[in-house]
Amino acid sequence: MGWTYEQQNRLQREVDILNQYFPSFAFVYIGSQLCMEGWLITNSKNNYKIRLYVPKDLPYSVPDVIITYPTQLKDYYGRLLVNLGASANMHLLSPIDNSPKICTYRSTNWNANITFYKVLMKVRIWLEAFDGHLKTSNDLDYYLKHQ
Amino acid sequence: MIDKSVFLQEEQIKSLFIDLSKNRHQGLVISMDNDSVFHAFTEVPVVIPSGKEYPALFIVHETIEDFIKEKKKDASLIEGIIIHLFIVDNVLKTQAFFYKKDQKKINCIVKFIPEKSELYSRSKGLLEISVLENKTVGIVGLGSGGSPIAVELAKAGIGKFVLIDFDRIELSNVARHVCGISDLGRLKTLAVKDLILNKNPYAIVNTFEIDVNEYSQVCTNALSNVDVIICASDNDKSRFLLNDISLKFNIPAIFGRAITRAIGGDVLRVRPHKGPCYNCLYSQDIRNTEEEISQKERQAKKFLPEYTSEEDLNSIVQVGLSSDIAPITNFMVKLTLVELSRGINSGISSLEEDLIADYYIWANRRENVYDSWSKLEYNFNKPSILRWYGAKIEKDANCMICGI
Numbered sequence: 001m002g003w004t005y006e007q008q009n010r011l012q013r014e015v016d017i018l019n020q021y022f023p024s025f026a027f028v029y030i031g032s033q034l035c036m037e038g039w040l041i042t043n044s045k046n047n048y049k050i051r052l053y054v055p056k057d058l059p060y061s062v063p064d065v066i067i068t069y070p071t072q073l074k075d076y077y078g079r080l081l082v083n084l085g086a087s088a089n090m091h092l093l094s095p096i097d098n099s100p101k102i103c104t105y106r107s108t109n110w111n112a113n114i115t116f117y118k119v120l121m122k123v124r125i126w127l128e129a130f131d132g133h134l135k136t137s138n139d140l141d142y143y144l145k146h147q
Numbered sequence: 148m149i150d151k152s153v154f155l156q157e158e159q160i161k162s163l164f165i166d167l168s169k170n171r172h173q174g175l176v177i178s179m180d181n182d183s184v185f186h187a188f189t190e191v192p193v194v195i196p197s198g199k200e201y202p203a204l205f206i207v208h209e210t211i212e213d214f215i216k217e218k219k220k221d222a223s224l225i226e227g228i229i230i231h232l233f234i235v236d237n238v239l240k241t242q243a244f245f246y247k248k249d250q251k252k253i254n255c256i257v258k259f260i261p262e263k264s265e266l267y268s269r270s271k272g273l274l275e276i277s278v279l280e281n282k283t284v285g286i287v288g289l290g291s292g293g294s295p296i297a298v299e300l301a302k303a304g305i306g307k308f309v310l311i312d313f314d315r316i317e318l319s320n321v322a323r324h325v326c327g328i329s330d331l332g333r334l335k336t337l338a339v340k341d342l343i344l345n346k347n348p349y350a351i352v353n354t355f356e357i358d359v360n361e362y363s364q365v366c367t368n369a370l371s372n373v374d375v376i377i378c379a380s381d382n383d384k385s386r387f388l389l390n391d392i393s394l395k396f397n398i399p400a401i402f403g404r405a406i407t408r409a410i411g412g413d414v415l416r417v418r419p420h421k422g423p424c425y426n427c428l429y430s431q432d433i434r435n436t437e438e439e440i441s442q443k444e445r446q447a448k449k450f451l452p453e454y455t456s457e458e459d460l461n462s463i464v465q466v467g468l469s470s471d472i473a474p475i476t477n478f479m480v481k482l483t484l485v486e487l488s489r490g491i492n493s494g495i496s497s498l499e500e501d502l503i504a505d506y507y508i509w510a511n512r513r514e515n516v517y518d519s520w521s522k523l524e525y526n527f528n529k530p531s532i533l534r535w536y537g538a539k540i541e542k543d544a545n546c547m548i549c550g551i
Contacts (some may be wrong), residue, residue: 010547017191057363059547060387086453093453111429112387113547 007058017117019101025120030097034070036116037068040124044131050123051099052116059112065123066099076137080124088146089139091126106146153185153228153255156192156348157262160232160239163189163207176203176228176243185245185255187228194344197329201227208233214242230257269521280306280349282487285310285373287359287366287389290334291323292403292473292479293379296341298325299480301346305487308343308350309369310336313358359385369394375483376400378425379476387548390425393417394549399424400485403479409467411510411532412475413518415540416482422505422547427543427550471511478507478535502550504537 001013018025018036025038034054049069051134055061067073073081075090079102086093093101104122105114130144136142153176163172176187179198186196187203206229208214216234230243241257284305286293289312297308312335316326330338336354343350359366359380370376370392377388378400386402393400397419405412417424485498510517510532521529530536544550 013547060384091250106533110383112426113429113545115547125151130327 003058010059011054014116017115018120021117022120025050025116034125040127042124042127042131046127046131050120051097052064052119053096059114060103060110062107062110063116063119064093064096065102065104065119066096067102068097068099071099076134089141090133091129091140091144091146101147149260151183151185151245151253151255152258153187153230153245154191154258154260155465157259160205160259161188163205163232164234167207167209170205170207170209172205174203174205176201176245182245182247182253185228185243185542187230187243192313193348194341203227204229206231211235211240218242227236228255239266244274245441254343259332271339276304278491279484279487282375283307283373283376284375284487285311285370286377286379287310287351287370287385288321288337288378288380290314290379290381291469292381292405292476293377294335294339294342294472295476296377296379296480296483298346299477300341300483301343303480303484304347306347306350307519308352309355310339310365311355311357311359311369312336313356321439323472334477359388363388367395370394370398373398375486376512377479377483378402379479385427390548394419394424401479401482403475405467405472405475407515409471410512410514412472412477413509414475414507416486416505418486418505423540423542424546424549426548428506428540431448467511474509474511474533474535478509492525503538504539506538506540508536508538 014036015027018038020039022040025036028035028037028051030051030053036052036054036123037049039047039049042096044084047069051066051068053064053066055063067081075081075084081090081092082095082098084090084092085095089138091103093103095101102123104119104126126144129140132138133140171235172189172299174187174189175191176185177196177198178185178198179196186192186198187205189203189205202228206217208217208231211233214231218231226246226248228243228245230241233240243255243257245253245255247253282305284300284307286297286308289297289310293312297310301308314325314335316330316333316335316338321327321331324335324336325342326333326338332358334354336356340354341351342354347479353369355365355369357365360382366388370389376389376398377395378386379388381385381404389400389402392398394417399419402415402417402418402425403412413427415425416422481498482502485502488495488500510520513520513522515533521531521534523531542549
């Protein structure tokens with residue numbers, strides 16, 4: 001299935017915004033799945049590679065977002081994040097492609113005005129909270145509200 | 148003794164007089180209420196009434212003498228009904244007898260179910276029936292919201308429907324759904340279609356047994372030519388799609404939902420490019436962010452994070468009372484009729500002036516988000532339960548869907 005005219009326009013807008021605020025993000029195909037990949041650097045100077053899967057029904061679904069680097073990402077206790085599965089405390093959903101999937105928005109709170117930029121902003125905040133967790137052992141719930 | 152009645156479809160009977168070379172026609176009759184009410188058909192009807200089926204024989208006589216002669220021989224039918232039809236002085240005369248094994252034949256009073264043009268004659272003046280019968284309404288979601296809307300619109304005289312739902316009637320639906328126990332296991336589309344045809348046998352009903360989120364293109368094609376879209380699904384994803392279709396094809400859409408345990412709900416009318424779209428609503432603070440009700444756990448699970456607690460999940464699948472959903476569906480019906488009758492001089496024209504808001508809020512109980520509302524009591528000038536409130540929602544100039 002190709003992208004509709006409206007979706008193509010939307011993708012262009014998404015790219016225009018990301019070029020301004022998250023310029024490292026670019027389109028990649030993972031198999032037949034269109035994704036956006038790029039790097040985010042936290043205040044603690046940790047580097048994380050993020051992959052955002054462009055939903056086929058763009059802009060009507062929450063895009064899945066995973067952390068592809070560091071691979072084998074571990075929590076404060078040394079547990080692999082992928083082994084935590086869906087975790088409310090850590091704001092994680094079931095892993096995709098063997099990488100931890102970040103919970104950004106509940107689908108019931110999603111709307112078409114939410115851009116990839118906003119999603120990546122939430123990912124950026126999740127990463128700051130995760131860095132906080134690595135230092136303090138506090139769950140991400142300590143830092144983040146569920147939305 | 149109570150009179151026995153046999154109901155005949157006027158149009159079917161008329162057709163028997165078109166070709167008089169054949170004077171006997173086999174049909175069927177459904178007996179109800181202990182053989183006291185019969186519905187006879189020359190051919191299998193689109194919706195078969197519940198009851199016991201017997202054969203029916205329709206005999207068309209050229210003269211009254213033929214009828215008298217024939218009447219003496221008609222006992223050849225062991226069980227069933229014989230309906231004699233003949234014309235005297237240009238007036239159709241009828242006589243019907245019901246035969247049951249080992250019983251005397253029973254004389255039945257013949258009554259006619261009128262033709263299409265007469266069916267909704269009592270709504271004339273109030274609704275412009277000749278206009279409505281040519282209108283098509285697309286309904287997505289035939290649960291406790293969409294199904295009563297479909298039936299009400301059929302009662303109002305809407306002539307064409309597009310029904311979309313992938314689901315089947317389950318026991319948990321029955322308490323709120325217009326379909327009943329005898330429909331268990333059936334596709335909601337086909338069960339509701341039968342209800343529509345039972346109200347208006349001349350309605351044209353096209354059904355699509357699809358999940359609109361998976362088959363968006365099929366849904367788009369199915370709805371591209373309707374006059375109004377009713378969005379009675381239970382998730383935003385499908386509503387965004389329907390909003391898209393509404394805007395793309397310039398079709399008014401009515402969105403309605405009930406929130407947790409049906410403590411209340413809201414209705415949005417989208418008049419494409421003339422007011423806010425469904426997505427515009429999200430940029431306003433007014434929309435209640437309470438979880439909306441879902442018929443089933445598995446459906447609710449699709450739209451909630453995997454780690455949602457059982458308690459939260461249960462509150463969403465606790466769907467509330469049918470009587471709490473009814474005000475919302477009833478309001479959606481009214482908005483639909485206003486949209487379909489817009490600009491036409493009818494008995495409901497004045498509603499166009501009343502229903503100028505695009506967004507409406509309803510509360511059933513002072514609970515949760517409505518907790519602070521004043522008690523109904525004698526307060527007619529304060530927000531309280533069981534009243535509709537129209538809210539002025541502006542089109543969002545920055546809406547990512549209709550603002551570009």
